[in-house]
Amino acid sequence: MPPGDPPPAPGTAVTVQIDWARRHTLMRTHTALHALSGIVFRDYGAKVTGGNMEPGVARMDFELDGISQEFGKEVEQKLNVALQNDHPVHVSFVARAEALADPDLIRTKVNLIPEAVDPIRVIDIEGLDKQADGGTHVRSTAEVGTVRVVKTESKGKANKRMRIELVDP
Numbered sequence: 001m002p003p004g005d006p007p008p009a010p011g012t013a014v015t016v017q018i019d020w021a022r023r024h025t026l027m028r029t030h031t032a033l034h035a036l037s038g039i040v041f042r043d044y045g046a047k048v049t050g051g052n053m054e055p056g057v058a059r060m061d062f063e064l065d066g067i068s069q070e071f072g073k074e075v076e077q078k079l080n081v082a083l084q085n086d087h088p089v090h091v092s093f094v095a096r097a098e099a100l101a102d103p104d105l106i107r108t109k110v111n112l113i114p115e116a117v118d119p120i121r122v123i124d125i126e127g128l129d130k131q132a133d134g135g136t137h138v139r140s141t142a143e144v145g146t147v148r149v150v151k152t153e154s155k156g157k158a159n160k161r162m163r164i165e166l167v168d169p
């Protein structure tokens, strides 16, 4: 379907084709962001305030008071160690009531998911990060490869941004 065409009517049978190279790079990029958010929370106690990604490049904003290039390098090292430690990525479906009582999921604002969503899909990167999530991820963190922190910048009070990219997209 050419871009800009109206969508097919509901119920229409369609065949789709996945651009696997693009998809896999996105899966790796997305998984890297999970690891990044897990590490920044684990070691600096800072929550995520925003983020965005494209295949191979991404940014994430944190509730940090300050940020520096050195901090970026430190996080980059920790991130690559964690990725190489090959944490498995588990996908599960958890009853909404159970999800709302899970401290990890509370931290990542599971309560903002519309009430009709039950069960809730949960991504658990063993020992690193756990959140409610509808996205696509690789099976374990080593598949991400190596990540570089390319930029750190302040986007205002308690909103500090890190830009990352896959070394081998």
Ligand SMILES: [Zn+2]
Residues within 6 Å of the ligand: 030, 031, 034, 123, 133, 134, 135, 136, 137
């Ligand atoms: Zn995800």
